[in-house]
Amino acid sequence: MGITQPLHRWAQQTPDREAVLDGPARTTFRELRERVARLGGALRGLGVEPGDRVAILALNSTRYLECLSGIPWAGGVLNPVNIRWSPAEIAYSLDDSQTSVLIVDDAFAGLIPALREASSSLREIVHMGAAPTPTGTRSYEALLAAAEPIPDADRGGDDLAGIFYTGGTTGFPKGVMLSHDNLLASAMGGLVATASFRIAPNARVLHAAPLFHIAGFGVALMTSIVGVPQVVMPFFDPEQVAALIQRERVTEIFLAPTMLQMVLDHPEFASHDLSSLRLLTYGASPITAALLDRVLKALPGTSLVQAYGQTELSPLATLLMPQDHLDADPVKLRSAGRPCYHADVRIVGPDEHELARGEIGEIVSRGDHVMVGYWNRPEETGQALRGGWMHTGDLGFMDAEGYVTVVDRLKDMIVTGAENVYSAEVENAVNAHPDVAGCAVIGLPDPTWGERVHAVVVLHPDRELTAEQIRAHAKTLIAGYKAPRSVSFVDALPLTVAGKVKKSVLRERESER
Template sequence: MYGLTGMINAAARGRPTAPSTLFGGRSRTWAESRARVARLAAGLRTLGAGPGDRVAILALNSDRYTEFLSAVWWAGAVVVPMNIRWTAAESAFSLRDSGTRVLFVDRAFAGLAAEAAVACPALEHLVWCDDGDPPQGLLSYEDLVSAHQPAPDAQAGGEDLAGLYYTGGTTGFPKGVQVPHRALWYNNLLCAKLLEVEPDHVVLHAAPMFHMADSCLGGAGSIMGAAHAYVPRFDPEAVMAAIEAQSVTHTVMVPTMIAMLLQHPAFATERLGTLRVVGYGGSSISRGVLAEALTKLPHVRFVQVYGQTEMAPVVTSLSAADHVLDGPRAGRLAAAGRVVPGCDVRIVDEAGADVGPGEVGEIVARGPGMMQGYWNLPELTAATIRDGWVHTGDGGYRDADGFIFIVDRLKDMIVTGGENVFSAEVESAISTHPAVAQVAVIGIPSDQWGEAVHAIVVPRTGLAPSVAEVMAHCEPAAGQLQAPPQRDHPHEASAPVRRRQDPQTRPARPLLGRA
């Protein structure tokens, strides 16, 4: 029965004097971190947080965030990482729904936490996890550490609940994904391999630490005994400065962050000279952003991971070897990669039957990373986990070589004039225009077509591409889209499984809606 505290125990025994966390002028070793974690866990137990109890955190990235996670698991309790972009109402909902008794909060969110706490009668304690004296009514993180002797490790593991990770839903409020130790342990080992993390590396928390994208990197770093570095929140200049100051080797970002970094006025390839691997995921990435990244950072290996919180999170990965712009592998740049070891994936139609290569259906997955279900939502759990498979809600297809291509969220597919249009493909085509910095494609109502394809374009600084220029650019770009191996069946809007057409054989259709 593998528990997540095994990571810090192994690192403290095997690399006691090696750096574990680097932040704000503080540097701690793995031995020091384990001692602090055991003391903080003892403090949590005096607050009534024991096995199965929920302990939440609403804070920016820091070394204390990493300690918090291990301390909660050391106490046998359950972490509830809260989205820093939530409103007070959403925060209050997650606290009430999870039954959280203790909330850790920093300076950035103290006001929001106080507002949310009013609506949460079960919330007993707020802990200040920032520098300086805590505001009135809040307990001190550092006092909890210094005032207690180390607690014994509760040694939770296996199917014991490790975290409630709240993710967005269709109801307007988040839903809690129950993730056991087993799922995170598996993903930590997996991500260490996929992201090529070694003990002497330095991983940078640039994505928000509540997010599963960052969990991939953080878990990989901890299980390998690597050092953790941090920026409180994503800022391109802060990221570049941290990479320079801490000799960072690895980081994980969502595609928007990569684009912002590359297009920042102060960007310089040499500032990222120590960087070896960048993992990315969380949303689709355009070919334009990838091409710019591979050109500006030729010494960096890029690795894509696709998945979702319900799989904790990795399902497929596109290796660094497949991140090439030319040659026989260039077409794979549009893929989400191959299924990762230990995971199994099928592409199914609405009846749950497997579809053939090149046919679009729903991606379903199973493996050691599977969630236990949604907290307090048995009907949604039953609808999502069917016959042992997690239904992702993502549409995709598999090519003859086993690569998975994501086309869109099934509910976001645009049906225009009876033809299915996948927003990710249009976004990728537009993104290669040299004047386009970022783009999002949505469907909007149309009297003529039912839905029209509408693009929202953010131009690069100093440039102003016209609608006509963007549309003209997309005609040849469309011909370069990765096509499935079978192309002889046209789309049928009423069919539960839809085959992607060769773009050159599609009927004429207005590509973009005008702003």
């Protein structure tokens, strides 16, 4: 079984049912299958062979969903590109994975010249926007119109489905290889737990999270399995989220905590009728107790689910179910829930042995949802998957009932607005400024972003810089969301005897400040 199988099922059983709602446009399952089959033919015509990587750089749309099925339909491997990356970061991921074909929309067509110059692997760029087709690119609609629909390549099982790039401690993104089995195991595990909330004659799912993100992709896959219409919005907009829920009578949505807060804080929130919303799943970053309390009060008729996992787990490991949100036990509400049906989860110590309940250690997981490995990184793959368990890098504990609480991270990863940011990458960017003598980057609690990227900077003698200058410089080298949102200037960084920065001391100092 592969990730295209659900489309076959619903095009066969409910061909005239709406599959995608994109503004005023409506696409049925019959139409979606026809366009996907033509896209498969078009990609084959461009020379895409089984296993070849095809990248998507675009906002959410019906066409994006077509690509998520059309690329594997042609036998290709998905490479969903983070739309917030700089051209240098995008080009790195393209060349690292040897991606030969890039599909880009109007929003990112301006990056085409820079990507052509920076990437050595690209040979074809397909433009799927409404604007005139840029010189040197192929028109998506023209390709589909000229192509003959082809049979599904029937990729599935252990075949590679996608390479999902995530941050790396070295400063370079790592390609997480996920098979069809990996993605389907996670999706089915999530569905088993929540099917009663998702399957109904009037069910509709809104994609507010970006489809390039493993969380957005996972929601799209679960939705396709149950044959529920998918409502797409190009990008997250807090007022439009509420407006679309009301207009399209949306029954389900996934939001990161940062998004949730923005929706609740919008001045027009209370004016919208959100009574259709039955299921709200949140995750991808920690949620504060205060925000969760606000959500419970603002959406009393909506069932809440918290999802915990990571890209390497396709992505689900644990779920905090609706009934847990109604429990008076605050410890459960602070937890990430219990392992999904498909996932085995344990807490282990440095010796890899399972710890007693309540003891803090590293969260590890095994099962069919665990990644194949990191693309072209055998040593890092072996380290992450040692003993047959995926080592998450998160610290936590499990209680007597199996509830897992995440308390910290082993690595210096910062989760800001549901995006992973690694401190080493930001430090490299800040330290590249000629006036900077040293820098350490930490995550600090932030009411909007969950965590914010904070830089502690030491300047060379007789040099002066502002926080905005540091941020502007960093944004020339890395994506804007990775650049420090706040900066402290100090005379020296606290160091260990070995010369390493004592980040625990910095976090304590900066939190007090």
